[in-house]
Amino acid sequence: MASYKTNEFKGGLKIMLDGDPYNIVENEFVKPGKGQAFNRVKIKNLKTGRVVERTFKSGDSVEAADVHDTELQYLYNDGEVWHFMHPETFEQLAADEAAVGEAVKWIKEQDMCSVTLWNGVPLSVEPPNFVVLEITETDPGLKGDTSGGGGKPATLETGAVVNVPLFVQIGEMIKVDTRTGAYVSRARDE
Amino acid sequence: MCPAPETNKRVPQPAQVDLNAWRPSAAQPVLRARAQMLAGIRAFFAAREVLEVETPMLSQAATTDPALASMRVAGLGYWLHTSPELPMKRLLASGLGPIYQICRVFRDGERGRLHHPEFTLLEWYRPGWTLSALMQEVADLVHDLLHRLELPPKPPLELPVEFIRYRELFQCGLDIDPWHCSPRELQAVAQARGLGAGLKLDTDAWLDFLLTHCLEPQLGQHGLSFVQDYPPSQAALARLSEDDPPHAQRFELYWQGIELANGFQELTDAAQQRQRFAEDQAVRAASGLAPVAQDEQFLAALEAGLPESAGVALGLDRLLMLACGAERIDQVLAFPIERA
Numbered sequence: 001m002a003s004y005k006t007n008e009f010k011g012g013l014k015i016m017l018d019g020d021p022y023n024i025v026e027n028e029f030v031k032p033g034k035g036q037a038f039n040r041v042k043i044k045n046l047k048t049g050r051v052v053e054r055t056f057k058s059g060d061s062v063e064a065a066d067v068h069d070t071e072l073q074y075l076y077n078d079g080e081v082w083h084f085m086h087p088e089t090f091e092q093l094a095a096d097e098a099a100v101g102e103a104v105k106w107i108k109e110q111d112m113c114s115v116t117l118w119n120g121v122p123l124s125v126e127p128p129n130f131v132v133l134e135i136t137e138t139d140p141g142l143k144g145d146t147s148g149g150g151g152k153p154a155t156l157e158t159g160a161v162v163n164v165p166l167f168v169q170i171g172e173m174i175k176v177d178t179r180t181g182a183y184v185s186r187a188r189d190e
Numbered sequence: 191m192c193p194a195p196e197t198n199k200r201v202p203q204p205a206q207v208d209l210n211a212w213r214p215s216a217a218q219p220v221l222r223a224r225a226q227m228l229a230g231i232r233a234f235f236a237a238r239e240v241l242e243v244e245t246p247m248l249s250q251a252a253t254t255d256p257a258l259a260s261m262r263v264a265g266l267g268y269w270l271h272t273s274p275e276l277p278m279k280r281l282l283a284s285g286l287g288p289i290y291q292i293c294r295v296f297r298d299g300e301r302g303r304l305h306h307p308e309f310t311l312l313e314w315y316r317p318g319w320t321l322s323a324l325m326q327e328v329a330d331l332v333h334d335l336l337h338r339l340e341l342p343p344k345p346p347l348e349l350p351v352e353f354i355r356y357r358e359l360f361q362c363g364l365d366i367d368p369w370h371c372s373p374r375e376l377q378a379v380a381q382a383r384g385l386g387a388g389l390k391l392d393t394d395a396w397l398d399f400l401l402t403h404c405l406e407p408q409l410g411q412h413g414l415s416f417v418q419d420y421p422p423s424q425a426a427l428a429r430l431s432e433d434d435p436p437h438a439q440r441f442e443l444y445w446q447g448i449e450l451a452n453g454f455q456e457l458t459d460a461a462q463q464r465q466r467f468a469e470d471q472a473v474r475a476a477s478g479l480a481p482v483a484q485d486e487q488f489l490a491a492l493e494a495g496l497p498e499s500a501g502v503a504l505g506l507d508r509l510l511m512l513a514c515g516a517e518r519i520d521q522v523l524a525f526p527i528e529r530a
Contacts, residue, residue: 007299007301018388027302028302028303029300029301029302029303029304029305030302030402030403031257031300031302031305031402032398032401032402032442032449033442033449033452033505034255034257034424034426034452035257035394035395035397035398035401035424036257036391036394036395036398036399037257037299037300038398038399038402038403040403053384053385054387054388055385055386055389055399055403056389057389057390057391057395058299059299
C-alpha cells in the first residue's frame with residue numbers, strides 16, 4: 001500500500017487517518033534544536049469537510065489515500081443518487097447525497113463537474129464556477145427599473161434561491177457564481 | 191465496463207514556470223541588515239577580545255545526536271558539520287582562549303517556516319566563565335545588534351530579560367513535574383488540551399512535544415526569555431549539576447516564542463563524554479538509525495584537558511527574522527534551498 005513519509009508532507013497531499021481520507025491543508029515542521037522533530041498539520045476530512053489539527057513524529061509514515069479529481073458530466077438524478085459520466089470513456093458513476101452536497105443547488109443535466117473520487121467512488125462534487133439557470137419564480141419588479149439598485153429573491157430551476165436585481169423576470173436565464181451564490185448577469189448580456 | 195485507457199486520465203496541468211525563481215527571496219533592506227549584523231558581531235567580539243576562528247565544515251565524524259542528521263558528501267565520504275562545537279573545543283583545549291565562529295551548518299531533513307537545511311550559526315566559548323555570565327553576554331549582544339540594524343520599522347531596542355527554570359516552566363504552565371512523570375502522564379496532559387492523538391513517544395519526546403506545542407509560544411513574548419536547568423536526559427554536551435536531583439547546566443534563549451540559542455556549561459570529563467556518545471549510538475541503533483563515526487579527535491582533546499568553559503550557539507537567520515518582523519526564514523535568506 002502506498003504511503004508518505006512526513007518529509008513529503010505538503011498542502012494538497014491526501015492521506016488516510018482512522019479510516020477516513022484527509023487532505024493536508026497546512027504542514028508545519030516543529031523541532032527543538034536538541035530534540036524530537038514533529039510535523040504539525042491541519043487536515044481536512046474529505047468526507048465531513050471538518051478541519052482538525054494533528055501532530056506526527058517526523059520520520060513516521062502515513063498511508064496514502066487513493067483520492068483524485070476528475071471532470072465528469074452530470075446525467076440525471078434517479079431520486080436516490082446522481083449519475084455522472086466520463087465524457088470520453090462513457091464510464092458511469094453514481095454519487096450519493098453526501099457526495100453531491102451543496103452542488104445539488106446548482107447542477108443541471110449535462111453540466112461538467114469536478115468530482116473527487118476515493119477508491120474510484122465519488123466523494124464530493126464541485127459544480128462549475130459559473131452556471132446559467134432559468135428563473136422559475138420571483139416577484140415582478142417595477143417596469144423600467146434597470147438601475148440594479150436593490151434586489152429581490154429569485155428561485156431558479158434547480159431550486160436554489162439567489163438575490164437578483166429588480167429588473168430580472170421569471171423565465172429569464174441568469175449567470176450565477178456557485179462559489180459565492182451571487183448573481184453575475186443576465187445570460188443574454190454575455 | 192472497460193477500464194479507462196491511459197490517455198483518458200485527467201490531463202495534468204502544465205508545469206508552472208516561475209519566472210521570478212532566479213530572484214532572491216529576501217528583500218534588499220533585509221540583506222543589508224544581514225551584512226550589518228555580521229559586521230556588528232565582529233565589532234562586538236573585537237571589543238571584547240574574543241578571537242574569530244574558522245574550523246572545517248567537513249569532518250570524518252558525524253554527529254552522534256539522534257535528533258540531528260548529518261549530510262554526507264559524495265566522493266570524499268566526509269560529513270558536513272551540524273555545528274562547529276567539537277573542533278572549536280579542540281581549539282579551546284589547545285589553549286587559544288575565548289573564541290567565536292560564524293559559519294553555515296547543515297542539518298538534513300529540517301525544512302519549515304523556521305527551519306532550513308543550511309543555516310548560519312554564531313557559536314562562541316568563554317573559558318573560565320559561568321553560564322549566568324554567558325547568558326548576560328548573549329543578551330548584551332542581541333541588544334547591541336538591534337541598535338545597529340538599520341531597518342524599517344526599527345526593531346525594539348530595549349528587551350526585558352527574564353530567566354525561567356525548565357522545571358518551573360512545566361510546573362506553572364502545565365502543572366506537571368518534568369523530573370517525575372511517565373509518558374502516560376505526559377500524554378494525558380497533551381490529550382487534555384486536544385493534542386497528541388495517536389502518538390507513541392518516550393518521556394523526552396513527550397516533553398519536547400509539550401514544550402513546542404504548549405509552552406514555547408508564550409516564551410519571550412515580552413523580551414528575552416532564558417530557560418535553564420534542563421532534565422539530565424536532555425543534557426547533550428552540558429555538564430550535570432551536583433545537587434539532588436541533578437539538572438543539566440544548559441540554557442535556551444527564546445524571543446517572540448522562537449528558540450534562538452542554546453548554551454552549555456561544557457562537559458569537560460572525557461569518560462563521561464565517551465559514555466554519552468555510547469548512549470547516543472545505542473539510541474540511534476534502537477531507532478533504526480545508522481551508526482556513525484564519532485569524533486575521536488574531540489575525545490582525545492578532552493583527555494588532554496578542556497578548560498572549564500561556557501559556550502553558546504545562536505541562530506543568526508532567526509535573530510534577523512525576528513529583528514525585521516519576518517514570518518518565514520526564507521524572507522531573510524538570499525536563496526532558499528528550493529531556489530539554490
